[in-house]
Every structure is written in structure tokens, then in C-alpha cells.
Amino acid sequence: MNSDIAVIDNPVAESLLGRHAQFGRRLGQAATYLPGVSTFCALPTKPDAADWSDLARLLGSGGFADMFSNPAVPPPDWDPVFELEGRQMIWPDGRPLDVPESIPGAVTVDLGPDDVPEMLDLVARAAPGPFGPRTGELGTYLGVRVQGNLVAMAGERLRPPGWTEISAVCTAPEARGRGHAGRLVLALVERIVSRGERPFLHVADANSGAVALYERLGFDNHASVTFRGYRTP
Structure with missing residues (x-):
């Protein structure tokens, strides 16, 4: 069974940039699922300012960025909506x-x-x-x-x-x-x-x-x- 465990550290990105590419939109290293499919967004685990800017352009002003389990913290002008502890x-x-x-x-x-x-x-x-x-x-x-x-x-x-x-x-x-x-x-x-x-x-x-x-x-x-x-x- 070929299952590199490291890929589930950032599963949304690994999905959107791979087998789910047809269900998403991408700009640079930022990606998000199409409306109606999922609210999940993807960035590298250590995004820079340009990555956050690309995601903001994808979602539009006041858009909802569901970051799933990505630990990266956005710029201070992004408003938090929820935070929930869980497990994989x-x-x-x-x-x-x-x-x-x-x-x-x-x-x-x-x-x-x-x-x-x-x-x-x-x-x-x-x-x-x-x-x-x-x-x-x-x-x-x-x-x-x-x-x-x-x-x-x-x-x-x-x-x-x-x-x-x-x-x-x-x-x-x-x-x-x-x-x-x-x-x-x-x-x-x-x-x-x-x-x-x-x-x-x-x-x-x-x-x-x-x-x-x-x-x-x-x-x-x-x-x-x-x-x-x-x-x-």
C-alpha cells in the first residue's frame, strides 16, 4: 500500500492540487473548491504575503476562507470566524x-x-x-x-x-x-x-x-x- 503519511499534513492542498483539481480554482499557490462543492481553501503550510493575497483575490472581499487544519495565521486584517479543536x-x-x-x-x-x-x-x-x-x-x-x-x-x-x-x-x-x-x-x-x-x-x-x-x-x-x-x- 503506497500511502506517504506526510501528505495528510495538508490534505486540502494535496487534494485540490491533485485528484480534485477539476473541482477547484487556483491562483498561484492558493486554491479553493468551487461553490457548492466545499468551502475549504488551500495554501502552503508556510504561506507568504503573496499567497494570502492570491487567496483573497480568489474569494473576493468578505469571502469565507475555511482553512481546515492549515496552521498558518493570516494577515491581521483577516477577521476570524471560528476556531475548533479536533483530531486526525x-x-x-x-x-x-x-x-x-x-x-x-x-x-x-x-x-x-x-x-x-x-x-x-x-x-x-x-x-x-x-x-x-x-x-x-x-x-x-x-x-x-x-x-x-x-x-x-x-x-x-x-x-x-x-x-x-x-x-x-x-x-x-x-x-x-x-x-x-x-x-x-x-x-x-x-x-x-x-x-x-x-x-x-x-x-x-x-x-x-x-x-x-x-x-x-x-x-x-x-x-x-x-x-x-x-x-x-
């Missing part, structure tokens, strides 16, 4: 995997463009984090349907070389406690590993339930990260 977790290379079967009445399905309205409705109710109308184009998204209704989902987001991030893991409030999220995460792990890639994910420290779930499924803590967002001048 990785699937250990070679760890055995056993995906449990779905419970009776629950069907695991691949999600596509026709499912976007339901995906957005689920995100609005379950609040897994940033998810736009085109986020599902970034990779495979799986869902659980019960009596035809979408009650859980999870999918692939960032794609640095040799790695795939699992994201948008969520379950409708009325369907929690039945293991849907865990099954979907492991199903994605299985697909990612079968491609010769390695799964990783990000989670807020405050979301102790999600942290416990990922640890129970087999993910290891890799690094502490701080998620930050700013407004351009």
Missing part, C-alpha cells in the same frame, strides 16, 4: 476488517445525484459538518434506507495521494443507536483499502461520541488539529 485519525495499515451485515429492514445503497435533496435534508437534521449540494461528487457516498427513507450516510471527501478521507458520517435522530454509522464507515474502509489506499478522517474533540465510535471501529489517533475559518478583508 487514521486506519492502521494492514488492520483486519470485518464489516457487519445491516440489520433487518435496513438497506445499504450507493448515493448519487438523484439523492442529493435527501442527503441535504439529512445533513440539516444530523449536522455532521460542512456539506454542500455538490460535495457528493468528490467520491463514493453510501446511505442506509429504512422503508425507503434515507436515515444515515457517510462518504469520501479529501483525496490526497494514497489516502481517502471518510466524512459526512451522520444518522437521523430517530434512527440512532442501531449501528448504521459504524457499518457505513467500515463499508467505506473496505472499498478504500481494496483500491490500495488508506482511510483517514477528522473529528472535533467535543464530539466525544464520534471519537469513541471511530476508536471502537479501529481508527488510531494520528495528530491534533485546529480547524479555523476567516473572512477576507
